[in-house]
Amino acid sequence: MSLRRQIRDESDFDQLPHNIPISATIADIEEKKGFIDYFRFVIEVKTKGGSKYLIYRRYSEFFNLHQILESKYSPENPEKPGPNTCTLPTLPGKIYIGNKQEIAENRIPELNTYMKRLLGLPTWLLLDEALRMFFYQTDQDSQQRPQALRRLRPPTRKVKTVKPPKKDMFSSPRAEVIFDFRGNGKAELNLKRGEVIFLLRRVNVDWLEGTVNNQTGIFPESFVKIIKPLPESDSEGEGGGYTYSCLRCFLLTPSGVEARDVCVQEDLTSQPSHKELLARMSDVFKVDDIALNYRDPEGDLIRILDDEDVQLMIKEARGQQGNVKRPVNQFPWELHVTMASDLSVYSSED
Known part of the structure; x- marks a missing residue:
């Protein structure tokens, strides 16, 4: 009895398999939409062998696990007397009314504490099949793509002032x-x-x-x-078969100008169609009913209506290329996006 109550006894712990979970932390919550909308917890699990992986669990799965463990090991269960008992940590209770996202967010600290205490129980309980399956990374877990993982912040909070080289x-x-x-x-x-x-x-x-x-x-x-990639990365990035270039574009609205550098998988010498540029700018700025423009050598906006206008824009930009300093992978021409109905941005002088 006394041996089973020893928590994290070295000899017992050394005999555990390497894939046994020893810690778990909630990295984020994610909303799942379907016939019923719900939030699930993204959990980073660390094993005795040092591996890490992500699992995705709903509160209902925490609740079901807790009920199973209580039925097996709770000393307060009169139907299950025996030596293999221990006091289980308290699971935060069900909440039936309220905003689902707020409920999930508020549960994170309590569930983190619950998992910490659960995985700190006697080593023999860590071998329980239900507990191991809860923390096991299923095929469905491994196929998920995490989004923010916003609670796995790096330990450092210092902001460096290093800047990329201005040249190239x-x-x-x-x-x-x-x-x-x-x-x-x-x-x-x-x-x-x-x-x-x-x-x-x-x-x-x-x-x-x-x-x-x-x-x-x-x-x-x-x-x-x-x-x-960074130099220490295993993949060199070169010779991948693609050329990436940067396109500087601007969205002109009554409230101001928004500038973007858009990464384009095209060579600098390519000439896109008017339709392609229109679709890309609509996607970048998340607006419809837009018009494309460029600035002529005098600085006036010229509306682009078709592929011939695109060709003219590129030709004029190349003629002015030596007058503007640009990164080596930036197109020599720029796009100015306006609303199609806004004619006030054009010079009215004849």
């Missing part, structure tokens, strides 16, 4: 933002889909540090697509 910026390690990301605090960047971010270093397995829009900070790697 687009030969530097870089990535394209594929999901919008709002940073939590000054150490983390705010990213918009389509932006090009220059990589400075890897912070940990999930986070990178980089610079975009003259801001330096950290961000989750799952929000970007690596174009050219």
Whole structure:
């Protein structure tokens, strides 16, 4: 009896299999939509052997696990007397009314405590089949793509002031933002889909540090697509069969001008169609009924109506190429996006 009550006894712990979970932390919550909308917890599990993986569990699965363990091991269960009993941690109770997201967020600290205490129980309980299956990474878990993992923040919060080299910026390690990301605090960047971010270093397995829009900070790697990896990366990025270029574009609205650097999988010499540019800008700025424009040598906006106008824009831009300093992988022409109905942006002088 006394031996079974020893928690984390070295001899018992050494005999556990390497795939036994020893710690678990909630990294995020994710909403699942279907016939019934619900939130699930994204949990990072660490095993005795040192491996880490993610599992996705609903509160109802926590509840079912707790009921099974209580029926087997709770000393208060009169139907299950015996030596293999222990006091289980308290599971936060069910909540039937309220905002589902707020309920899930508020449960995170309590569920983290519950899992910590559960995995700190006598070593023989860690071999329980129901407990092991709860923390086991199923095929469905492994096929999921995590989003933010926002609670797995790196331990460091210091912001470096390192900037990418001004010369040949687009030969530097870089990535394209594929999901919008709002940073939590000054150490983390705010990213918009389509932006090009220059990589400075890897912070940990999930986070990178980089610079975009003259801001330096950290961000989750799952929000970007690596174009050219950092030197220490196993993949060299070169010779991948694709050429990435940067297109500077602007959205002109009555409230101001929004600038974007959009990563394009095309060579600098390519000539896109008017239809392709229109679709890409609509996707980048998330607006419909737009018009494409470029600035002529006098600085006036010229509306682009067809492929011939695109050709003219490219021809004029190449003629002015020596007057403007650009990164080596940036197109010599720029797009100015306006609303199709807005004619006030054009010069009215005859």
